[in-house]
Amino acid sequence: MHSALQGYFDPALVALVAALVIGCAGIPGLFLRKPGPGQILSTAATILAAMAGVPASLQLLFSHTTTTYLLQWSLPFGPCELVIDPLSAFFLLPVFIVAAAGSLFAVGYWPAAEHRATERGLTFFYGLLASSMAILLMARNGVFFLMVWEVMALSAYFLIVVEHERENVRRAGIVYLIATHTGTLVLFVYFSLLAAQTGSFLLPPVGSLSALSPYAAIMALAAFVGFGAKAGIMPFHLWLPSAHANAPSHVSALMSGVILKMGLYGIFRSLTFFYEPPLLWGVVLTVCGIASALLGITFAVAQRDLKRLLACSSIENIGIITTGLGVAMMGVSSHNPTLMYLGMAGALLHILNHSFFKPLLFLGSGAIIHAAGTREMNLMGGLGKGMPRVALLFLIGSVAICGIPPLNGFVSEFLLYLGFFSQLKADSLVYLVLLAPVLALVGGLALIAFTKLYGSVFLGTPRSQAAAHPHEAGWPMLLPMAFLALLCLLIGVAPQLAMRLVSPAIAAFYPQPFVAEIPAGYDSVLGRLSLAGILLLTAVVLVTLLWRWRLGRGRVATAPTWGCGYQRGTARVQYGATSFSEFVVAVFNGMVRQKIDRPTLGGLFPRSARCSDVPTETLLDRVIVPLFMLVGAWSAFLRRLQYGLIHLYMMYIFATLFILMLWAH
Amino acid sequence: MITLADQLLVLVLLINFISLGTSRLIFSIRAVAVQGVILGILPGLIHPFSWHLVGITTVIIAVKGFVIPLLLVRAVRSAEIKREVEPFLGYVPTLLLGAVFTALSFGFAGKLPMLPEHQNYMFVPASIATLMSGFLVLTTRRKAISQVIGYLILENGIFIFGLLLAEAMPIMVEAGALLDLLVGTFVMGIVINQISREFSSLDTSRLTSLKEE
Numbered sequence: 059m060h061s062a063l064q065g066y067f068d069p070a071l072v073a074l075v076a077a078l079v080i081g082c083a084g085i086p087g088l089f090l091r092k093p094g095p096g097q098i099l100s101t102a103a104t105i106l107a108a109m110a111g112v113p114a115s116l117q118l119l120f121s122h123t124t125t126t127y128l129l130q131w132s133l134p135f136g137p138c139e140l141v142i143d144p145l146s147a148f149f150l151l152p153v154f155i156v157a158a159a160g161s162l163f164a165v166g167y168w169p170a171a172e173h174r175a176t177e178r179g180l181t182f183f184y185g186l187l188a189s190s191m192a193i194l195l196m197a198r199n200g201v202f203f204l205m206v207w208e209v210m211a212l213s214a215y216f217l218i219v220v221e222h223e224r225e226n227v228r229r230a231g232i233v234y235l236i237a238t239h240t241g242t243l244v245l246f247v248y249f250s251l252l253a254a255q256t257g258s259f260l261l262p263p264v265g266s267l268s269a270l271s272p273y274a275a276i277m278a279l280a281a282f283v284g285f286g287a288k289a290g291i292m293p294f295h296l297w298l299p300s301a302h303a304n305a306p307s308h309v310s311a312l313m314s315g316v317i318l319k320m321g322l323y324g325i326f327r328s329l330t331f332f333y334e335p336p337l338l339w340g341v342v343l344t345v346c347g348i349a350s351a352l353l354g355i356t357f358a359v360a361q362r363d364l365k366r367l368l369a370c371s372s373i374e375n376i377g378i379i380t381t382g383l384g385v386a387m388m389g390v391s392s393h394n395p396t397l398m399y400l401g402m403a404g405a406l407l408h409i410l411n412h413s414f415f416k417p418l419l420f421l422g423s424g425a426i427i428h429a430a431g432t433r434e435m436n437l438m439g440g441l442g443k444g445m446p447r448v449a450l451l452f453l454i455g456s457v458a459i460c461g462i463p464p465l466n467g468f469v470s471e472f473l474l475y476l477g478f479f480s481q482l483k484a485d486s487l488v489y490l491v492l493l494a495p496v497l498a499l500v501g502g503l504a505l506i507a508f509t510k511l512y513g514s515v516f517l518g519t520p521r522s523q524a525a526a527h528p529h530e531a532g533w534p535m536l537l538p539m540a541f542l543a544l545l546c547l548l549i550g551v552a553p554q555l556a557m558r559l560v561s562p563a564i565a566a567f568y569p570q571p572f573v574a575e576i577p578a579g580y581d582s583v584l585g586r587l588s589l590a591g592i593l594l595l596t597a598v599v600l601v602t603l604l605w606r607w608r609l610g611r612g613r614v615a616t617a618p619t620w621g622c623g624y625q626r627g628t629a630r631v632q633y634g635a636t637s638f639s640e641f642v643v644a645v646f647n648g649m650v651r652q653k654i655d656r657p658t659l660g661g662l663f664p665r666s667a668r669c670s671d672v673p674t675e676t677l678l679d680r681v682i683v684p685l686f687m688l689v690g691a692w693s694a695f696l697r698r699l700q701y702g703l704i705h706l707y708m709m710y711i712f713a714t715l716f717i718l719m720l721w722a723h
Numbered sequence: 724m725i726t727l728a729d730q731l732l733v734l735v736l737l738i739n740f741i742s743l744g745t746s747r748l749i750f751s752i753r754a755v756a757v758q759g760v761i762l763g764i765l766p767g768l769i770h771p772f773s774w775h776l777v778g779i780t781t782v783i784i785a786v787k788g789f790v791i792p793l794l795l796v797r798a799v800r801s802a803e804i805k806r807e808v809e810p811f812l813g814y815v816p817t818l819l820l821g822a823v824f825t826a827l828s829f830g831f832a833g834k835l836p837m838l839p840e841h842q843n844y845m846f847v848p849a850s851i852a853t854l855m856s857g858f859l860v861l862t863t864r865r866k867a868i869s870q871v872i873g874y875l876i877l878e879n880g881i882f883i884f885g886l887l888l889a890e891a892m893p894i895m896v897e898a899g900a901l902l903d904l905l906v907g908t909f910v911m912g913i914v915i916n917q918i919s920r921e922f923s924s925l926d927t928s929r930l931t932s933l934k935e936e
Contacts, residue, residue, distance in 0.1 A: 704870070705811060705862045712858045719831055 069114035070125035070142045073150060074196065076111030080104050080157060081189025084182030093170035093177060100181045101161045104188070108158035111150065111192070118147035119562050127196075135201040135259045144562035145330070146195040148406065149323050151559075152413035153195070155545070156315040157188035159417060159538035160308035166534035167424045168306055176220050180306065187213040187312060191320055200249035200259040207245065211238040211288075214317060217309040218301050230300035237297035241287030248280035248328075262331045269332035269339070278339060281328040289321025291380055292350035295373050296682060299357070302369035303433065307424025310365060311417035314372045319409055322379060329387065337391040344384030348496050350377025353649055353677070355503040359510065360643045360650045360673035362635050364423050364433045367511055368416070371459065374500060375412045378471065379405045381497070385477050385490065392486055399564065400477035400580070406560045408470035411458070411549060415467060418455040418542040422448055425535050426515060429528035435514045435635035437525060442516035444528030447536055449516045454543040456508040458550070461501050464591030466549035469556065471501065472587065476580060506642055514635035519618050521629050551591040553584045636671045649676055728768045731761050732849040735883070736825060739856035742876060743821045744814050746806045748868055752795045755875050759787025762882055769886065791875065791908050799868055812863040824855040846887040854880030867918055871911040878904050 083103035087096020118125070122144060129138040142150070161184065170177040190210040197203040215238070219231035253259045255273060256266075268274060287294040298318075302310045325343075329335065354373030361367040382405030389397030423433075425448045430438050442449040458465035478494045481487040520526040549556045624631075636652065643652045651674045657667030699710075738761075741754040763784035770776055799805070810817070828851035835847060857877025861870055 705864075708858065708861045712862060715858075 067114075068125065069117040069121075070127070072114035073111050073118065073142060073147070073192070074127070074140065076107040076114065076154065077189050077192030077196075079107040080111075080154075080185050080192065082185070083107070083161075084178075084185040087170075087178050087181050093174045097165060097170045097177060097181050100185060101165055104161040104185065105158045108154040111154040115147045115150040115154065116559075118142055119144050119151075119559060122562050122565065129199075129202070131202075133201070135199060137199070137258075137260065138202045139198040139260060140193075140196040141198045142196055144565065145323075145326065148559065148563035149195050149319060149409075150192060152316050152319060152410060153188060153192050155542075156312055156413055156417045157184075159421070159542055160184070160311050163308045163311070163421050163424065163535050163538045164306075166532045167308055167421075167428060179216065180220050180309075183213040183216045184309065184312070187217060187317075191316055194320060195323060198261045200253055200261060202259075203261070204242070204245060204249060207242065210317070210320065211242065214238075214309075214313060217313075218305045220306055220309075221304070224304075226300070227304045230297075230304040234297045234301040237287055237294070241284045241294070244280050244284035244287070245324075248277055248284055251277050251280065252331075261327070264330045265333040267331045267333070269335040274332060278328070278332070278335075281325060282342070285321045285324030285328070286346075287321070289318050289325070289380075290350075290373050290376050291321075291346050292353060292373070292377065293346070295350065295354070296678060298373060299361075299366045299369040302372065302420075303363055303365040307365070307420050307427065310369070310423075311420035314369065314420055315413040315417035318372060318376055319413060322376070322383075322409060325380075325383065329383075335387060335391055337388060340384045340387030340389075340391055342384070343387055344381050344493070347377045347380030347382075347384050348493060348500075350374065351381060351500045352377070352496060352503075355500050355507060356643075356646045356650050357673070357675060358507040359503055359639045359646075360652050362435050362671065362673065364426065364435050364438075364511065364515065365420070366433075367435075367507060368419050368423060371504065371507060372412075372416060374504065375408065375416065375459070378474070378497070378500070379408045379412070381405075381493065382408060382470075382474050382477070385474070385493075388487060388490070389477075394481075394484075394487075396480050396580075397477055397487070397490075400473055400480060402564045403557065403560050404470050404473035404477060406563055407473060407549075407556055408467075410556065410559065411466040411470050411546070414542050414545045414549070415455045415458040415465075418539055418546065419452065419459065421535070421539050421542070422452040422455060425531040425539070426452075428531065428535075429525075430522075431524040432522070435511065437522040438515045439518040439521040439525055439629065439632070440516070441520075441525060441528045445530045448531050448539070451536070451539045451543050452516070453512065454546060456512050458546045460504045460508055462505075463587075464547075464550045464594045466546045466556070469550060469553045469587065471497065476583070503642070506639065510635055510638045513633075514638065518632045519629045521632070521634070547595075551588060551595060553587055553591075554581075557584065643673075650674070651676060728765060729845045731765060731768070732845045732883070735761055735879070736849055736852055739825075739853055739876065740818060740821060742860060742872060743856055744818045746810075746814065748799050748805060748807060748866070748872075749796060751869070751872050752792050752799070755872055755879075756788050756792035758876070758879055759791070760784050762879055763787060765883075765886055786904065787875075787879070791904070794908060795868060795871060798871075802868070804866065804868070807864055807866050807869050810863050810865060810869075817859060817863050821856055821859055824859070825852040828852040828855060844887070846883055850880050850883035850887070852880075853877075853883060856880075867911070867914060871908060874907060874911065875904075878907070 080103070083100040084096070086099055090096045124141060124143040127140040129140055131138050164181070164184070168177060168180060173180075187210060190206050190213060194203065194206045194210060197206050215231055215235050218234055219227055221227045222231070249259070251273060252262070255277070256262045269278070282291075283294065290298040302314055305313060329339075351374045354370050354375075354377055358367050358370035358374060361370055382401045384401070386398050386401030386405060389395070389399070389401055425445065426438070426441060427433055429445055429448075430441060432438070454465065458467040461467040461471040474497060475494055478490050478497070481490045636654070640652065640654070643650060652671050653674055654669065654671040656669055659667065735758055738754050738758045742751050745751050745754075763780050766783075767776060767780050812820075825848075829848040832848035832851060837847065854877055857873050857875075857880055860873030860876060862873075864870060864873065
């Protein structure tokens, strides 16, 4: 495949065309009267484009080449370059893979026949979103970058508000829109400063700007805030849970799996511009990252909405990636190639991993919601019996996200641990070791969150009528999930393969001072890891086969889960999702609260009562909402400018124009 | 040819004053239509002949001189209003302001750093003066239809500027400008309809009731 492509096509051109095809895939459906063919056509086009785009990206990655196209445009912002270097090619991989997987999933999850009114727009904007992300990775002109960035942000908005007849969907959409535009505003500042520094809107080449000038600090801060708002790093994560929870599941998969990574891509790309970054940058990234990881997973544990839990866990994973990046930046600042390599490899690999297992989980949640008709985990239960295949695939995703071997989440977190411990014998940066227990705590909490999720959704007995008769998902829904699960497994048992993907991207990051090769000694560690993974996998398969064989031989009695011999047990005596996590949430009481509305029971025969719970975020309720109120109160005087008279608004414009003309002379 | 163009531009300026000074809507619309036709002729006077130019001239005259005015006249007829009553600012003060702004724009244009070959033309001052007149109409009139007329005059001002800028305008830019104009008119037409349906009048100052308290 590779050689055939190499002979006839330029891989960069293939990737570009694939991106454009995905963007146009939804257009024919807009004009077809009959629902259905448009969706099938779009899915087919997207999958074919991805099948061309993934090998092309891989080839670009392995051949270490950088291809540049010059876009002829007549806009006054200087030349517009489209460049695919290994870093772009690396980020292109999840775009193509997740877009194709989600597109196929949509055929089963959001069939055109059932959703006549919304399917066309959904398919169109889905393609546009995926395409804009791919083009974004190639854009090397600040203005063009911002244009594509806006296309991406707006198409994501239209995807979130697909079910706009529901109040909370509209609300989530507005919050997202405000958050993304606030971020874009900061990016305007960033790109303007960048253009002022370099004299053109073309993004500067690697390592061309000094990080010590006062402008550099402002630019770095603007890039961190602007891109961090999109990535969902901790202080800027507010929009994330509700937007992810309210979008259709395959859109959530694309958003969580890929859009968040675009924010990270922006941070990665911006950091390449500077040489000799101060240690402070790495420290800030690490602190924000580890805080995101810890708080994100704490929020996740407290959630009772299935998709909100997954969304909060995205915050955690983005935090882990940012931590890795911060550690790598510390390595760069202190001229320590080992630390740089391990941090960067962990971060990049975790990006790839997260964009496999998180879409897998979101697609799985789509299948679950399709079957159970609710997102509330307290109302599910026992779904594993009705949909065993989804349950198995979801289990693989959950194990991967918790960082348990032999799946891929373990590999990237392991690299980070290696990075933390690598400085133990050095004289500087010894305190990095302190990050290891925090990351371990995060991993433990993730385990609790996903045990809660998996246990309350798939195990036990159904807690509501809707969950009582689940149906297995169809093959268009199972196939993409199975494919993503396979990728998770592949990276888990063959980490060296994944390292080959990551290394060129690191080389693109800091080509000169460091040789982007895996440091001596760690290579063999990965080899042993791979061996252990294969052994573990074999053991799991063997035990499963043995168990099956044993079951087949003996007499099997069926009884409700946790029946415990009760004559008239009810599904409500089992542990619910809320009760499972209550203790953990109580431990982290300061950061997150689970407001439980408990009835008081009295007497020998208490009357029937209700108990409900609402997870609340302390940061949001105590700090950010009051802050917004305060800003609102302060800027109330601006309201006086709003008379509601068109003429006055015209007058404002006129006066501005007039003053500018006078001022100019 | 240049002197003829300058004379036509003077005519454009005079038409601005007609729109500023009249209260009759139909008359104002016709004046703007004539202005549009003149603007359609202008490119032919300052650029050498080409079929491309013929095409542009035809389209501009058709759109600015006939299509949009017809739409507006129809809107006026269906809304059954003939005059702009009680503008925010009377006609005489508006006319005076218009004169002041025209004078100012000549002064301003004289100070602009321009290419030597553009130095002696009246294009820039005429453009700015027309733009300002458009703004004046937009800010002083109440009726939604007057607003559209103001918008058209504003657009004409921008068009005059464009004549100067591009030796051979790329067709995309022209198409864009014309489309912009047409879409703008349509949007205003829809707005007019909605306003008259909602408030049973075309008085835009009633829109204050939509203000967020």
